[in-house]
Amino acid sequence: MNKQYNIYILTNEHNNVLYTGVTSNLKKRVYEHKKKLISGFTKKYNTNKLVYYETFDNAYNAIVREKKIKGGSRKKKIDLINRMNPKWKDLYDDI
Numbered sequence: 001m002n003k004q005y006n007i008y009i010l011t012n013e014h015n016n017v018l019y020t021g022v023t024s025n026l027k028k029r030v031y032e033h034k035k036k037l038i039s040g041f042t043k044k045y046n047t048n049k050l051v052y053y054e055t056f057d058n059a060y061n062a063i064v065r066e067k068k069i070k071g072g073s074r075k076k077k078i079d080l081i082n083r084m085n086p087k088w089k090d091l092y093d094d095i
Contacts, residue, residue, distance in 0.1 A: 005062035009052040012045060015088050018077050019047040022066040026053060030092050050091045052081045
């Protein structure tokens with residue numbers, strides 16, 4: 001089985017803070033955010049709801065995509081989420 005890499009967007013319960021990240025283990029990484037095991041932005045702003053993700057077969061493409069999303073406007077991030085997850089439900093249990 002080939003290793004997979006994910007870019008993901010988390011938000012808080014009010015959907016007004018967005019965090020974009022990259023990982024090789026999406027389930028574990030989101031769990032760490034949910035349990036506040038990682039110090040920093042996501043812990044400070046309670047961003048622990050997975051609302052968007054994409055899967056890649058190699059780390060390079062995932063990192064390039066993450067940088068593109070991070071460099072984009074808030075509106076572009078919201079548009080991405082709305083296309084995949086219009087109700088902004090937590091996708092954690094679906095992964």
